[in-house]
Amino acid sequence: xxxxxYDVAGIGNAIxxxxxxxxxxxxxxxxxxxxxxxxxxxxxAERLYGAMGxxxxxxxxxxxxxxxxxxxxxxRGAFVGKVREDQLGQIFAxxxxxxxxxFTTAPAKTGPSTARCMIMVxxxxxxxxxxxxxxxxxxxPEDVDAEIIAAAQMxxxxxxxxxxxxxxxxxxxxxxxxxxxxxxxxxxxxDPFCVDRHREDFLDLLAGHVDILFANEQEILSLYxxxxxxxxxxxxxxxxxxxxxxRSEKGxxxxxxxxxxxxxxxxxxxxxxxxxxxxxYAAGFLYGLCYGFPPPACARIGGISAxxxxxxxxxxxxxxxxxxxxxxxx
Amino acid sequence: xxxxxYDVAGIGNAIxxxxxxxxxxxxxxxxxxxxxxxxxxxxxAERLYGAMGxxxxxxxxxxxxxxxxxxxxxxRGAFVGKVREDQLGQIFAxxxxxxxxxFTTAPAKTGPSTARCMIMVxxxxxxxxxxxxxxxxxxxPEDVDAEIIAAAQMxxxxxxxxxxxxxxxxxxxxxxxxxxxxxxxxxxxxDPFCVDRHREDFLDLLAGHVDILFANEQEILSLYxxxxxxxxxxxxxxxxxxxxxxRSEKGxxxxxxxxxxxxxxxxxxxxxxxxxxxxxYAAGFLYGLCYGFPPPACARIGGISAxxxxxxxxxxxxxxxxxxxxxxxx
Numbered sequence: 058x059x060x061x062x063y064d065v066a067g068i069g070n071a072i073x074x075x076x077x078x079x080x081x082x083x084x085x086x087x088x089x090x091x092x093x094x095x096x097x098x099x100x101x102a103e104r105l106y107g108a109m110g111x112x113x114x115x116x117x118x119x120x121x122x123x124x125x126x127x128x129x130x131x132x133r134g135a136f137v138g139k140v141r142e143d144q145l146g147q148i149f150a151x152x153x154x155x156x157x158x159x160f161t162t163a164p165a166k167t168g169p170s171t172a173r174c175m176i177m178v179x180x181x182x183x184x185x186x187x188x189x190x191x192x193x194x195x196x197x198p199e200d201v202d203a204e205i206i207a208a209a210q211m212x213x214x215x216x217x218x219x220x221x222x223x224x225x226x227x228x229x230x231x232x233x234x235x236x237x238x239x240x241x242x243x244x245x246x247x248d249p250f251c252v253d254r255h256r257e258d259f260l261d262l263l264a265g266h267v268d269i270l271f272a273n274e275q276e277i278l279s280l281y282x283x284x285x286x287x288x289x290x291x292x293x294x295x296x297x298x299x300x301x302x303x304r305s306e307k308g309x310x311x312x313x314x315x316x317x318x319x320x321x322x323x324x325x326x327x328x329x330x331x332x333x334x335x336x337x338y339a340a341g342f343l344y345g346l347c348y349g350f351p352p353p354a355c356a357r358i359g360g361i362s363a364x365x366x367x368x369x370x371x372x373x374x375x376x377x378x379x380x381x382x383x384x385x386x387x
Numbered sequence: 388x389x390x391x392x393y394d395v396a397g398i399g400n401a402i403x404x405x406x407x408x409x410x411x412x413x414x415x416x417x418x419x420x421x422x423x424x425x426x427x428x429x430x431x432a433e434r435l436y437g438a439m440g441x442x443x444x445x446x447x448x449x450x451x452x453x454x455x456x457x458x459x460x461x462x463r464g465a466f467v468g469k470v471r472e473d474q475l476g477q478i479f480a481x482x483x484x485x486x487x488x489x490f491t492t493a494p495a496k497t498g499p500s501t502a503r504c505m506i507m508v509x510x511x512x513x514x515x516x517x518x519x520x521x522x523x524x525x526x527x528p529e530d531v532d533a534e535i536i537a538a539a540q541m542x543x544x545x546x547x548x549x550x551x552x553x554x555x556x557x558x559x560x561x562x563x564x565x566x567x568x569x570x571x572x573x574x575x576x577x578d579p580f581c582v583d584r585h586r587e588d589f590l591d592l593l594a595g596h597v598d599i600l601f602a603n604e605q606e607i608l609s610l611y612x613x614x615x616x617x618x619x620x621x622x623x624x625x626x627x628x629x630x631x632x633x634r635s636e637k638g639x640x641x642x643x644x645x646x647x648x649x650x651x652x653x654x655x656x657x658x659x660x661x662x663x664x665x666x667x668y669a670a671g672f673l674y675g676l677c678y679g680f681p682p683p684a685c686a687r688i689g690g691i692s693a694x695x696x697x698x699x700x701x702x703x704x705x706x707x708x709x710x711x712x713x714x715x716x717x
Contacts, residue, residue: 075478078705111455111482113701114444125441144474144500148405152441170474371443375408 061240063159064132064347066209068201068231069120070193070217070224071138071162072172073145076332076370077112079177084185089177094186094248096220102189105175114145115371116152117174118193119247120215122333122372126340126362128156129378132347135159135205137231141192145171152373162200165192176332178370184332190221197223198230206231207238210347211269213339216247219255232266241298241346243269245339246276253279263296269346270300271339277302290317299352301342301359303335308360311352320356323364323385333372338363341378361385391570393489394462394677396539398531398561399450400523400547400554401468401492402502403475406662406700407442409507414515419507424516424578426550432519435505444475445701446482447504448523449577450545452663452702456670456692458486459708462677465489465535467561471522475501482703492530495522506662508700514662520551527553528560536561537568540677541599543669546577549585562596571628571676573599575669576606583609593626599676600630601669607632620647629682631672631689633665638690641682650686653694653715663702668693671708691715 084091087105097105116125124134136153140146142164149171153160172193177185196218206212212235218224232242244259244267246252252259259280263270270293274286277300281292286304293300293312300312308322341362345355361381365374414421417435427435446455454464466483470476472494479501483490502523507515526548536542542565548554562572574589574597576582582589589610593600600623602610607619607630616634623630623642630642638652671692675685695704695711 106481109485111446111485111703114478116441148444151436155439155441373441 061208061210062133063135063205063209065124065127065211065213065343066135066137066205067120067124067213068137068218068227069215070118070172070190071121071140071149072118072174072188072193073149074115074117074174074176074332074372075106075112076115076176076178076330077110079110079179081179083109084177084179089185089187090250091179091185092183093250094188094217095250097187097189099169099189102173102175102187105187109175109177113370114148115373116149117333117372119217119245119336120213121153122336123213123340123343124158125153125156125373126337126378127344128158129374130340130344130362130382131379132344135209137162137200137202137205139165139193139196139200140171141165141168143170145173146192159205161202165195168192168195178330178332182328182331182367184330194221194224196227198226201227201231201234203234206234207240209235209240211241211243211343213243213245213343215245216251216255216259219251219258229266241268242266243271243339243343245271245335246280249275249279252276256280268298270297271303271335271342272300273303273335301356303338309338309356311356313352318353318356320353320360323360325364325367328367330370331367333366334363336372337366337374358382391538391540392463393465393535393539395454395457395541395543395673396465396467396535397450397454397543398467398548398557399545400448400502400520401451401470401479402448402504402518402523403479404445404447404504404506404662404702405436405442406445406506406508406660407440409440409509411509413439414507414509419515419517421509421515422513423580424518424547425580427517427519429499429519432503432505432517435517439505439507443700444478445703446479447663447702449547449575449666450543451483452666453543453670453673454488455483455486455703456667456708457674458488459704460670460674460692460712461709462674465539467492467530467532467535469495469523469526469530470501471495471499473500475503476522489535491532495525498522498525508660508662512658512661512697514660524551524554526557528556531557531561531564533564536564537570539565539570541571541573541673543573543575543673545575546581546585546589549588550581559596566596571598572596573601573669573673575601575665576610579605579609582606586610598628600627601633601665601672602630603633603665631686633668639668639686641686643682648683648686650683650690653690655694655697658697660700661697663696664693666702667696667704688712
């Protein structure tokens with residue numbers, strides 16, 4: 058379908074996740090906002106890690122998860138993000154390369170250690186995230202490989218990047234390079250609190266730099282500061298080529314010019330852990346677009362991809378998504 | 388039941404597991420012996436890690452898994468083992484302490500990095516392990532805390548320790564200290580190839596130092612170099628106070644003086660990954676002994692503990708074993 062080297066190039070924070078099962082009382086005791094991603098400094102990260110239960114570690118990061126999903130679907134991905142030259146950095150680099158993703162960003166030789174995200178999964182399968190950005194904050198415009206961005210049909214950016222000035226510059230540079238090469242730019246709003254921190258910037262971005270927008274219900278309500286989903290849908294229409302709005306078990310809504318498509322969610326037998334569900338939805342959707350599927354089919358591929366992630370601990374697929382698509386879409 | 392500070396003190400290799408799903412063809416291609424634990428040097432470990440798929444990391448180590456199981460059952464555990472002062476070492480220490488286990492062995496400040504075990508889980512749920520011992524080989528008699536061993540009703544040793552001379556000395560010192568304090572000593576044979584490497588030593592140990600022996604079918608056949616399980620049972624009887632022999636889905640056999648008890652396996656809905664099943668069985672069995680249960684009941688607690696581990700990826704419980712026992716044994 059595409060003659061370019063990559064289907065999707067992702068730019069984001071390179072993070073190793075530390076997942077643990079937690080009770081709601083743990084969140085309350087430590088003043089954590091359930092369902093949200095909060096940035097923490099090293100001291101807070103260490104205190105919280107000391108208090109939390111034993112965990113498992115897996116490579117994560119929002120855009121990195123999406124690119125891992127693209128690879129799992131059989132697509133060709135590239136990733137730009139910063140790790141430190143340390144054990145967790147080696148794990149992150151190994152995991153993304155082992156999936157066949159091009160990952161060439163030079164690791165930092167000094168400075169803070171590889172980023173970690175402590176994820177508390179409560180019995181309702183909700184995840185609450187506390188992120189120590191570590192080395193990932195060192196990402197700047199100098200790390201954006203112009204050849205990779207030009208060679209990718211789509212460039213995908215996570216909203217979390219906006220939390221750091223240098224990453225923000227990398228973000229705008231990448232979007233500009235992508236458009237100059239005739240490619241598309243996609244953005245995920247990442248988190249309602251992230252939207253709250255950067256609302257004006259995101260609205261400007263949408264007006265000038267973004268073709269495809271991903272957001273969940275809370276994020277899109279926060280972006281337009283409206284109370285009803287219908288109002289948010291009216292607002293986003295025309296602000297980008299395609300908006301894919303996810304609504305958990307209610308499925309997703311795709312706004313594409315004048316058209317609106319409602320696509321039901323894929324049933325999940327056991328909802329275990331929602332970490333990475335949105336990232337995986339974006340992977341399926343972008344994969345579909347790259348291979349010429351119409352938007353409602355893209356939303357369906359996204360929904361199946363998200364359902365795989367929700368059925369187990371961790372944000373990366375356990376079953377190759379390409380195999381799932383063969384089974385579900387035949 | 389016990390007035391001592393600890394129920395079980397474990398001594399073993401302090402290892403972080405890297406788990407990945409593999410096809411049988413990967414094992415063949417890399418000449419790996421299915422189901423076995425093989426020691427590899429750093430160069431081989433790095434080559435293999437580069438070739439294997441993306442993984443998840445979790446704290447492991449045979450005796451450490453058993454002590455984690457003791458804690459999960461509500462018991463009081465201590466662990467002696469060596470990590471390096473690095474990211475994986477911090478993860479190992481965090482995870483075992485987060486379970487309430489006393490872990491006071493000083494981390495190595497120089498030398499090789501924290502031990503890693505690459506675990507290839509094939510579709511039949513078998514695990515094949517390649518271990519880089521790293522810092523764990525630095526464990527020696529100076530690390531055996533005499534106060535902890537004296538304060539533990541039982542000292543549990545993994546056979547893998549026998550692969551290193553200094554660890555072997557630690558092993559014998561700990562057994563001697565335990566007996567001097569009037570405590571019991573338990574040994575797991577760990578792996579049929581490990582038995583093959585150290586058969587004479589293990590036979591000597593059984594004769595002089597071990598009260599409770601854990602072995603699976605292959606290990607006990609290898610120890611006595613016999614072909615039938617019945618012959619092995621005859622041989623082991625009288626060589627130790629209690630021998631608990633595990634036979635996968637056939638359950639376990641407990642030899643206790645003249646008595647022999649056959650205990651069926653606990654049914655497992657989905658057999659996902661057998662990593663740590665033997666370690667968890669030993670945890671349940673030792674916990675039972677510490678709290679005064681008769682040997683067949685200990686085998687049943689062991690079987691339920693093993694079944695929890697087999698139902699998911701990774702060697703440590705996802706559900707508190709104490710909760711499972713309440714459900715199963717009322």
